[in-house]
Amino acid sequence: MLRLLCKFAVLGCMLPLVGCSQSTSTSPVQSGAKTVPSEPLSTGDPKPKVTLIQPGAEAERSAQEALILAEKGEIIEFAEGTFEFKGTLSLNGVPDITIRGKGLDKTFLNFTGQRAGSGGEGLKIKADNFTIEDITIQNSPGDAIKIEDSNRVAIRRIRTWWTNGPDEKNGAYGIYPVLCSDVLIEHCVAECASDAGIYVGQTQRAIVRHNRAERNVAGIEIENTIGADVYENNSTNNTGGLLVFSLPGLKLKNGAHCRVYKNNLYDNNHPNFAHKGGIVASVPPGTGLMIMANDDVEIFDNKIHGHNTTNCAIVSYLIAQRKFQDADYDPFPEGIDIHDNSFSGGGKSPQGEIGKLFEQVAGLPMPDIIVDGINNPKIEVEGKLPEKSRIFISNNGEATFANLGIATVLQGGKPTITRDLESYAGKRAPLEPISILGVN
Amino acid sequence: MRTFSVFLCMVTTLVGCRQPTEPVVIAHIEHVTATEGNQPVTQVATRRNQLKFPQQLSEYKLFQGRIENLVPAKGVVEYDLNTPLFSDYSSKQRLIKMPEGTSANYEETRTLDFPIGTVIAKTFYYPIDLVDPSKGRRLIETRILKRTDEGWTGLPYVWNSDQTDAELSLTGANVEVQWLHTDETPRSNTHAVPNMNDCKRCHLNETMEPLGPTARNLNRDMQYEHGTENQLTNWTRTGKLVHAPKPDDAPRLAVWDAPSTGTLDQRARAWLEVNCSHCHNPKGPARNSGLHLAADVTDMYHLGVFKTPVAAGKGTGGRSYGIVPGKPDESILLYRLETKDAGALMPEFGRSLVHEEAVSLIREWIESMPTIDAEQQIKVSLRL
Numbered sequence: 001m002l003r004l005l006c007k008f009a010v011l012g013c014m015l016p017l018v019g020c021s022q023s024t025s026t027s028p029v030q031s032g033a034k035t036v037p038s039e040p041l042s043t044g045d046p047k048p049k050v051t052l053i054q055p056g057a058e059a060e061r062s063a064q065e066a067l068i069l070a071e072k073g074e075i076i077e078f079a080e081g082t083f084e085f086k087g088t089l090s091l092n093g094v095p096d097i098t099i100r101g102k103g104l105d106k107t108f109l110n111f112t113g114q115r116a117g118s119g120g121e122g123l124k125i126k127a128d129n130f131t132i133e134d135i136t137i138q139n140s141p142g143d144a145i146k147i148e149d150s151n152r153v154a155i156r157r158i159r160t161w162w163t164n165g166p167d168e169k170n171g172a173y174g175i176y177p178v179l180c181s182d183v184l185i186e187h188c189v190a191e192c193a194s195d196a197g198i199y200v201g202q203t204q205r206a207i208v209r210h211n212r213a214e215r216n217v218a219g220i221e222i223e224n225t226i227g228a229d230v231y232e233n234n235s236t237n238n239t240g241g242l243l244v245f246s247l248p249g250l251k252l253k254n255g256a257h258c259r260v261y262k263n264n265l266y267d268n269n270h271p272n273f274a275h276k277g278g279i280v281a282s283v284p285p286g287t288g289l290m291i292m293a294n295d296d297v298e299i300f301d302n303k304i305h306g307h308n309t310t311n312c313a314i315v316s317y318l319i320a321q322r323k324f325q326d327a328d329y330d331p332f333p334e335g336i337d338i339h340d341n342s343f344s345g346g347g348k349s350p351q352g353e354i355g356k357l358f359e360q361v362a363g364l365p366m367p368d369i370i371v372d373g374i375n376n377p378k379i380e381v382e383g384k385l386p387e388k389s390r391i392f393i394s395n396n397g398e399a400t401f402a403n404l405g406i407a408t409v410l411q412g413g414k415p416t417i418t419r420d421l422e423s424y425a426g427k428r429a430p431l432e433p434i435s436i437l438g439v440n
Numbered sequence: 441m442r443t444f445s446v447f448l449c450m451v452t453t454l455v456g457c458r459q460p461t462e463p464v465v466i467a468h469i470e471h472v473t474a475t476e477g478n479q480p481v482t483q484v485a486t487r488r489n490q491l492k493f494p495q496q497l498s499e500y501k502l503f504q505g506r507i508e509n510l511v512p513a514k515g516v517v518e519y520d521l522n523t524p525l526f527s528d529y530s531s532k533q534r535l536i537k538m539p540e541g542t543s544a545n546y547e548e549t550r551t552l553d554f555p556i557g558t559v560i561a562k563t564f565y566y567p568i569d570l571v572d573p574s575k576g577r578r579l580i581e582t583r584i585l586k587r588t589d590e591g592w593t594g595l596p597y598v599w600n601s602d603q604t605d606a607e608l609s610l611t612g613a614n615v616e617v618q619w620l621h622t623d624e625t626p627r628s629n630t631h632a633v634p635n636m637n638d639c640k641r642c643h644l645n646e647t648m649e650p651l652g653p654t655a656r657n658l659n660r661d662m663q664y665e666h667g668t669e670n671q672l673t674n675w676t677r678t679g680k681l682v683h684a685p686k687p688d689d690a691p692r693l694a695v696w697d698a699p700s701t702g703t704l705d706q707r708a709r710a711w712l713e714v715n716c717s718h719c720h721n722p723k724g725p726a727r728n729s730g731l732h733l734a735a736d737v738t739d740m741y742h743l744g745v746f747k748t749p750v751a752a753g754k755g756t757g758g759r760s761y762g763i764v765p766g767k768p769d770e771s772i773l774l775y776r777l778e779t780k781d782a783g784a785l786m787p788e789f790g791r792s793l794v795h796e797e798a799v800s801l802i803r804e805w806i807e808s809m810p811t812i813d814a815e816q817q818i819k820v821s822l823r824l
Contacts, residue, residue, distance in 0.1 A: 065611050201750075277772060
C-alpha cells in the first residue's frame with residue numbers, strides 16, 4: 001500500500017528519486033550534542049571598550065560607523081530613546097562585538113520608512129561571537145534582525161515587533177539566525193512577524209528558552225536545524241505556537257535532534273496572515289505544536305491547550321502538497337517521542353485547508369495529538385517502522401489521539417483512521433541536552 | 441555644520457562604580473552641535489582618522505586633466521562588461537589600474553587574478569539626458585576595490601557638489617538624482633551610496649573580490665584610441681593579462697539586451713548571473729534559499745523551477761514556486777524583480793527602481809519555458 005504512496009511522491013516531484021530514499025539524517029549525538037565550540041559564548045573581557053550612541057539626526061551614521069570601525073571585544077551601546085534608521089544597520093566580520101541598549105522598554109531601533117534597496121533587514125549581522133541585548137527592533141520592512149554565517153551568537157532580552165500589529169506587510173522574521181552554530185536566544189519577545197517571531201534556520205546547536213512569542217504567524221520555528229533545545233517558552237495568539245520543520249532543497253537538510261520541553265503553548269488561534277507561497281502559509285490557525293518532517297524530536301513536560309485545529313500535529317512534508325526535487329531529503333518525521341505533556345481544550349474548530357482536511361477525517365473535536373500516518377515505505381519492515389524511526393506517545397494524561405491514515409488518501413482511497421495508542425507505546429532513548437560552551 | 445561631538449569621561453565616575461559588572465565607558469559620543477571645525481575625538485573618530493585609506497579619490501591618480509572629465513591617466517585601463525549590474529539606471533565608468541610592470545593571471549571562471557596593488561574604480565553618474573549624453577552628467581560616487589596583501593577592500597567615495605573630487609564616506613550617502621529617461625520622461629530617485637559593510641554584501645563570498653572582471657564578462661570589443669579591439673586581446677597585447685586563450689576559446693557571456701549575442705535563454709541567464717548570483721550561489725550569502733542563479737547552473741530545481749521558497753516571507757508575492765514554466769505571473773522570481781517593496785524586492789541591495797527592460801526579458805524567458813503538462817497531474821490532490 002505504501003509503495004503506492006511512494007510512487008505518488010515520485011510523481012509529485014519533478015524528477016524521480018524523491019521521498020523514497022533512506023533517511024540521511026546525521027546522527028544527532030555526533031552532530032547535535034557532543035560537539036562543543038572551542039571558545040565560550042561571551043568574551044569575558046573585564047573592561048571592554050564601549051561606544052555609546054545617542055539618539056538624534058546623526059545617530060544612524062554614528063552607529064553604522066561605529067560598527068564598521070568596531071574592534072574585537074567592543075560594546076556598541078545605544079542610549080535610552082528611539083533611533084530612526086533609513087537603511088539596514090550592519091556588522092560584518094568583526095568578532096566579539098556586543099550591541100546593546102538600556103532595556104527593551106527603553107531603547108528602540110525604528111526602521112519605519114527604510115528606503116528600498118538598502119537591504120530590508122533592521123539589523124544584519126555576520127560576525128562570530130556576537131551578542132545583542134536589551135533593545136527593541138521594530139518596523140523593519142524585512143527581517144528585524146538577521147544573523148547569518150555566525151558562530152556563537154547570544155540574543156538576550158530583545159524585542160522584535162511591528163507596531164501596527166499583525167499585518168501581511170510586516171517583515172518575515174523577528175529574530176532570525178540562519179546558517180549559524182551555537183546560538184542562544186533567551187528572555188526575548190517576538191511579535192507580529194508575518195512569518196516567524198523567532199526562527200532558527202539551518203543552524204547547528206541552538207538553545208531557545210524563556211522567550212515569549214505572540215501575534216506572529218509562527219511563534220517559534222526551528223527549521224532544518226541539527227540540535228536544538230527549546231524550553232520554557234511562552235507562545236500564544238500566533239497562528240501556530242511552535243513549529244519544528246525540515247524543508248527540501250537546502251544544504252543543511254533533514255533537521256534532527258530537537259528537544260521541546262516545559263513550554264507553555266496556548267490559544268494560538270490567530271488568523272494566518274502570511275503571504276501564500278511560504279510554508280507557514282499552510283499552517284492552520286489553531287495549531288499548538290507542529291512537527292513536519294523533522295527527525296528525532298522529544299516533546300515532554302509541555303502544557304499545550306486551547307488550539308482550535310489541534311494541540312499537536314506530527315506530519316510529513318507531503319501534507320503540504322508541494323513539489324520538490326531533492327533525492328537526499330527525508331520528508332517523513334521519524335524518531336518522535338511525545339511524553340508527559342498536558343493537553344486540553346483543543347480541536348473545537350479546525351481552520352485552514354489542512355485543518356479542514358483533518359476535520360473531515362477525524363471529526364470534532366479534533367484529537368489533541370494527531371499524526372498523518374504517512375511513513376517512509378522504504379524503511380518499513382513487514383509494515384512496521386524500525387525502532388529508531390517510530391513515533392512514541394505515552395503518559396500524556398487524558399490526551400486524545402488519532403492517526404489520520406492519510407497515506408491511503410494520497411492514493412485516492414478513504415482515510416484509515418485509528419485512535420488506538422497501543423502501537424505507539426514505549427519510549428525512545430532520551431535525546432542528549434544541547435551543550436553550548438559558556439551557557440548554563 | 442557637523443552635529444557630532446564628544447566627550448571623554450573619567451573612567452570610574454559615570455558607570456563603573458554603580459554597577460560593578462558594567463563595563464567601563466571610555467568614550468561617549470554625544471550628539472550636541474559642535475562648533476565649526478571642532479573635530480570629534482571619540483574612539484570611533486580616532487580610528488577613522490587613523491585609517492590608511494586615501495581620503496580623496498584624486499589621491500589614487502586614476503585620471504589626467506580635470507578629474508570630472510574622467511579621462512584615464514596613463515596606465516589606467518577603461519573596460520566594459522557584456523552584461524552589467526543594474527543600478528537604478530545610473531551609468532558607470534569602469535577603470536582598472538595595476539602596478540606598473542604587473543599583470544593579471546587569466547582565470548576561466550572566477551574573477552581574473554589581479555596583482556597586489558590593483559585598484560578598480562567604478563564611477564556612478566547620471567546623464568542629464570539618457571538619450572543624449574552630450575548634454576552633460578552628474579557624478580555621484582566612485583566605488584574603489586583595492587587589493588593589498590591582506591586581500592580586497594571596498595571603499596565608497598562620494599563626489600562633491602562642485603564635482604572637483606570625491607571624498608571617502610565609510611557610511612555611504614543618499615544622493616537625490618534626476619535625469620531625462622529613455623522615454624523622455626523626467627525621472628528622479630534617491631541614489632544610495634553603499635557603506636563599507638554594504639560592499640561586503642555582494643563582494644564577500646568565500647573571500648572579498650571583484651565581481652565584474654571575469655573572462656566571460658570582459659570577452660567583448662572595446663573602443664580604444666587606436667580603434668576597436670577585444671578586451672582580452674588588448675590586455676594580453678599590452679601586458680596587462682597573461683595566460684589568456686584567444687577570445688574565441690574563452691567563455692563569453694551574452695549581452696543581456698543584444699539578441700545577436702545570444703539566445704533568449706543565454707541573455708536571461710546572463711542577466712540573472714550578473715544581478716543575482718553574487719549572493720545566489722552555493723557558497724554565497726543567499727545559499728540558505730537553495731536558489732542558485734549563476735549562468736552555468738544546470739539543475740533546474742535550484743534555478744527555481746517548481747522550487748518552493750524557504751525564507752521569502754512576503755517576497756513570495758503570494759506565489760508558490762520560484763519559476764513556474766510558461767507562467768511568469770505565477771513565478772516568485774519575476775515578482776521579486778517587479779516589486780519595489782523594500783522587504784520583498786530583489787536584488788535586495790542596490791536596486792530601488794524596477795529594471796523594466798530586464799523584467800520584460802525575464803518575463804519572456806519564463807513564458808518561453810515549456811509548460812510541463814505534468815503540472816496538473818502532479819499536483820497532489822487530497823480527495824476524500
